[in-house]
Amino acid sequence: MSEKFTMQALVHAGSAGPDGLRLEQVPRPEAGSDEVLVKVVAAGLNRHELFVIDAHTDDGPKIVGADAVGTIAATGSSTDSLRVGDTVLINPCIGWTDTEDVPEVPTILGGPVQGTFAEYVTVPSVNVRPVPPHLSDIEAAALGLAGLTAYRALFTKGRLRAGHHVVITGATGGAGTLAVSMAAATDAEVTVVTRHSSKIAQATALGATHVVVGIDGFNEKLHKPADLVIDSVGSASFPAAVKALRPGGRIISFGATTTPDITLSLRELFFRQTTLEGTSMGSAPEFDQMLQFVTDHAIRPTVHAVRPLSEAADALREMASGVAFGKTVFTIGPTGTPQPSPSADAR
Numbered sequence: 001m002s003e004k005f006t007m008q009a010l011v012h013a014g015s016a017g018p019d020g021l022r023l024e025q026v027p028r029p030e031a032g033s034d035e036v037l038v039k040v041v042a043a044g045l046n047r048h049e050l051f052v053i054d055a056h057t058d059d060g061p062k063i064v065g066a067d068a069v070g071t072i073a074a075t076g077s078s079t080d081s082l083r084v085g086d087t088v089l090i091n092p093c094i095g096w097t098d099t100e101d102v103p104e105v106p107t108i109l110g111g112p113v114q115g116t117f118a119e120y121v122t123v124p125s126v127n128v129r130p131v132p133p134h135l136s137d138i139e140a141a142a143l144g145l146a147g148l149t150a151y152r153a154l155f156t157k158g159r160l161r162a163g164h165h166v167v168i169t170g171a172t173g174g175a176g177t178l179a180v181s182m183a184a185a186t187d188a189e190v191t192v193v194t195r196h197s198s199k200i201a202q203a204t205a206l207g208a209t210h211v212v213v214g215i216d217g218f219n220e221k222l223h224k225p226a227d228l229v230i231d232s233v234g235s236a237s238f239p240a241a242v243k244a245l246r247p248g249g250r251i252i253s254f255g256a257t258t259t260p261d262i263t264l265s266l267r268e269l270f271f272r273q274t275t276l277e278g279t280s281m282g283s284a285p286e287f288d289q290m291l292q293f294v295t296d297h298a299i300r301p302t303v304h305a306v307r308p309l310s311e312a313a314d315a316l317r318e319m320a321s322g323v324a325f326g327k328t329v330f331t332i333g334p335t336g337t338p339q340p341s342p343s344a345d346a347r
């Protein structure tokens, strides 16, 4: 961190939850030799941030945020292909280079390391990519974590093919809306499960062929069994998700928005030969595959709201309430505090 230059950041300290968030001036990070310093333009909100600040109280101030689009403000000495001023999208998953070599817990920006809800963030140079040409910076800022997770869940793990019937819970959230768009682009039959009848029209417009309202026992309302269920709601949806499958079907879990603990009869798995797999984020090759897929199919993340970072606490409270359809994206601008020009300390 540079004591010489400061930046504005959304810092979490003290009280757990959104009440502990403050905009503060903090030292600006510096790029290491294999890193780039990114001046953040827009940063997408994920439920991950809500979990982190809800659990965070006393191990020092934390800057959360996994996703961002920004411009390169400085490069390390070994990052020759990148130029100051390039606009880039950040892959929030750090250090996962080989898809088959699954890390114990994938490292995420804004988890153990400083996140993107700040004017500047440093990331390994291998974690930045050009923004897909069909997307605005705001849309691209909503893509990284959700797109990577949805892509791996549907395709690497779920083996989704055209004509499959996929059921998606949590489908109206950030990751869920991208999963719906990607599944629809594959010509799968897509059933969305939501708690809100008010979200039916948006889900249908996004590509859902069927919408089921209500989580508890949703399997009984399906028009036919699922080949694949993508679940991120957790304990509230999982019992029904297992029953929703055809014999030999697959269920892929990447989240526990409600709670993580379930009771499951193994007979439900072995008699019906169900495959149950977990997944979390994805590798660098999968990030590139996801960007190519999104570009090829002109998929746009669903942006629920664009807000200044100063409204982050309210945005996180709104996320907890579950009214949103898609992603909130924060815009991150100058603070009025004099900052050196981006090129002044490049290299």
Ligand SMILES: NC(=O)c1ccc[n+]([C@@H]2O[C@H](COP(=O)([O-])OP(=O)(O)OC[C@H]3O[C@@H](n4cnc5c(N)ncnc54)[C@H](OP(=O)(O)O)[C@@H]3O)[C@@H](O)[C@H]2O)c1
Pocket (backbone or CB within 6 Å): 045, 046, 047, 048, 051, 145, 146, 149, 169, 170, 171, 172, 173, 174, 175, 176, 193, 194, 195, 196, 199, 215, 232, 233, 236, 254, 255, 256, 257, 258, 279, 280, 281, 319, 322, 323, 324, 326
């Ligand atoms: N492992 C990973 O790498 C990874 C990556 C991304 C996300 N995740 C996890 O996936 C989940 C979704 O993340 P997100 O960022 O997409 O969150 P989000 O935008 O808040 O979406 C969550 C969705 O789940 C549903 N939901 C929320 N609270 C619920 C409740 N109490 N009961 C039933 N349904 C509820 C809502 O749909 P309705 O309002 O339509 O019911 C909501 O749209 C989170 O648990 C997150 O931690 C994991």
